[in-house]
Amino acid sequence: MKNRPMLTLEDCRKISAAAEAEAKKNNWIVSIAILDDGGHLLHLIRMDGASPFNARTAIAKGKTAAETRRSTLVWEERIKAGRNSMLGMPKITPVQGGLPIVVEGVCVGGIGASGVQSHEDEQIVAAGIKALGL
Amino acid sequence: MKTIRFVFALAIAWFALGAFAQTPPYGAPISLENAKKAAAAAAAEARKNNWQMGIAITDPNGDLIYFERMDNTQIGSINIALGKARTAAKFKRPSKVFQDLLAKGDNFTYLLGLEGAMPVQGGLPIVMDGKIVGAIGVSGATGDQDSQCATAGLEALKK
Numbered sequence: 253m254k255n256r257p258m259l260t261l262e263d264c265r266k267i268s269a270a271a272e273a274e275a276k277k278n279n280w281i282v283s284i285a286i287l288d289d290g291g292h293l294l295h296l297i298r299m300d301g302a303s304p305f306n307a308r309t310a311i312a313k314g315k316t317a318a319e320t321r322r323s324t325l326v327w328e329e330r331i332k333a334g335r336n337s338m339l340g341m342p343k344i345t346p347v348q349g350g351l352p353i354v355v356e357g358v359c360v361g362g363i364g365a366s367g368v369q370s371h372e373d374e375q376i377v378a379a380g381i382k383a384l385g386l
Numbered sequence: 387m388k389t390i391r392f393v394f395a396l397a398i399a400w401f402a403l404g405a406f407a408q409t410p411p412y413g414a415p416i417s418l419e420n421a422k423k424a425a426a427a428a429a430a431e432a433r434k435n436n437w438q439m440g441i442a443i444t445d446p447n448g449d450l451i452y453f454e455r456m457d458n459t460q461i462g463s464i465n466i467a468l469g470k471a472r473t474a475a476k477f478k479r480p481s482k483v484f485q486d487l488l489a490k491g492d493n494f495t496y497l498l499g500l501e502g503a504m505p506v507q508g509g510l511p512i513v514m515d516g517k518i519v520g521a522i523g524v525s526g527a528t529g530d531q532d533s534q535c536a537t538a539g540l541e542a543l544k545k
Contacts, residue, residue: 295453295455304445307451
């Protein structure tokens with residue numbers, strides 16, 4: 253039987269806390285969402301002052317990263333390079349700020365942030381993943 | 387005559403829902419810190435009983451502020467937890483109110499047509515300083531057990 257790693261709630265809290273700390277350090281107000289490898293919500297925070305739209309976008313970015321096993325920036329850049337047909341794929345959000353969470357070579361989920369500039373959103377989620385100490 | 391009877395029945399039904407209880411006014415959204423506190427207490431209650439739950443905290447509009455899913459919680463409970471919290475926020479009352487009225491019989495089947503009302507217990511408005519600041523929704527076990535955890539979440543905010 254094959255075994256695969258999975259994110260626990262404890263992992264999610266650790267990731268989310270580190271991502272939130274990164275945002276706070278920079279005075280950024282964002283929402284941060286963590287999803288499992290099927291794109292189902294595991295954990296979400298919306299910092300005081302962040303909008304409902306930020307929460308929806310954070311989920312959408314995290315879901316895209318989890319389901320496609322790629323940074324959402326990859327999709328943004330491919331479309332920017334002219335591959336417009338990518339927009340016709342099953343629902344993806346091709347905007348930087350979502351990263352897959354890869355453990356032992358397996359994608360266990362994705363994390364997305366929204367609220368500041370896209371590259372800053374990515375900085376936040378990267379800090380979150382780093383907290384797993386992989 | 388039929389119409390009059392229908393209008394009468396509708397009036398009674400609406401009275402039962404609308405004037406069931408005076409609801410508090412909406413206030414500013416609950417802080418993330420308090421949302422986390424409520425969710426942690428709900429999760430602790432679930433863990434104590436060996437239940438697996440999805441826990442959602444929304445603002446007064448029913449939009450997510452905090453969510454967490456305990457290990458091995460059924461996937462279906464994600465949207466149910468959110469739906470219960472949304473119901474409590476958008477209708478300013480516990481989602482159990484709808485469940486109980488529906489159980490009373492045919493006069494209340496119209497409640498199934500109310501957009502965004504999930505008639506399942508486990509969703510409670512969060513009232514602080516006399517105002518609705520958000521709602522908590524819990525899903526994963528039986529309705530009673532979900533409610534128990536949601537209530538534990540509210541209790542934590544009173545301390």
